[in-house]
Amino acid sequence: MEFNFNVIGGLNKDCEAFLATVKAFAITHPAFSFDTKTAATKLAKWAKAISEVDSTIGKIPMFLTRAIHATEGGVIEPVSETDGFGVNFTSAFNPPTLTAHMSSNPCDFAELLGLGMQNVRVIPILEDNSKMGVLSYDGKVKGFAAQMIAIPVSLPGTDNRGAKTQQYKVTFNFNDIQDWISPVVWNDNIGLIDYLSYMPVGYTQEITSTLSVAGAMSVLIFKRGDKTLLSTDTWTVEYGDHNCGADRSISVGALTNGVSILTCYSTGTTPLVAGEYIKFRLVFKSTDTYTKITNWLIAKL
8 A cells, every 4th residue: 555645734734623512403313314415405304304204214313412511432442452472552442432521401311311221423513613424435424433321410509519511411422433433524505504494393291190091091291391371282192102002092182271181992982901001292293394393101090
């Protein structure tokens, strides 16, 4: 192999160009990638990924964090060894691990905690609005493969004012060194606030009366973080795990002071019995675009 040292110097004989610091993250489904090349639809593609179900994946493939407070780690450490002749050599490079101190709240962060250890892909969004990712074989961009772990909320002590911004921690254990050997950095000059405007608004559904043997339960629905902002919307149901029939159903009754009576059937018009459950959430959509989403609940006796 012949090295071309002219390339190292760059056009200006100065190859120093540091990346901006990480401001936020786009966290995607492992199978998700998208085209960033067509200028006219760049924001539209992000908006679609944030608020619409991907037909191949079967769910909304991306969510964005708000601007984070700080990060720790992120260094790719080489593995150094010494052979039998006393010669030092680098045998491997480890993918980085990054801990992010999120800007969040107990309600939103509880959703991340509920995910457990998830395999995801992560697109870092930098302070200058640049993004980092991996170029796929088909010319599309995807995030860095990682295991995401949300760390339970901590209580800050009075002797450490800085700890207030460290209550919501998420760790990304990146697990493919090949992603980091040839990452791509691009800047579409679109700010984080523009992306966040397309994120569905979070609502909380809170059980006010538990499921009866007749299949009825009541929930209070309000804008996440403020119980005085009661919902007046017409919601539809999305289903998660269940152990009922394929025709299980939950109907949403009209809201009265933010409270709806849900009717839950195991199959047909048969109410759930002991041992059966349906995991569900409520959504509000305009055509295919999600504008409001609640937390998940489980209907069971």
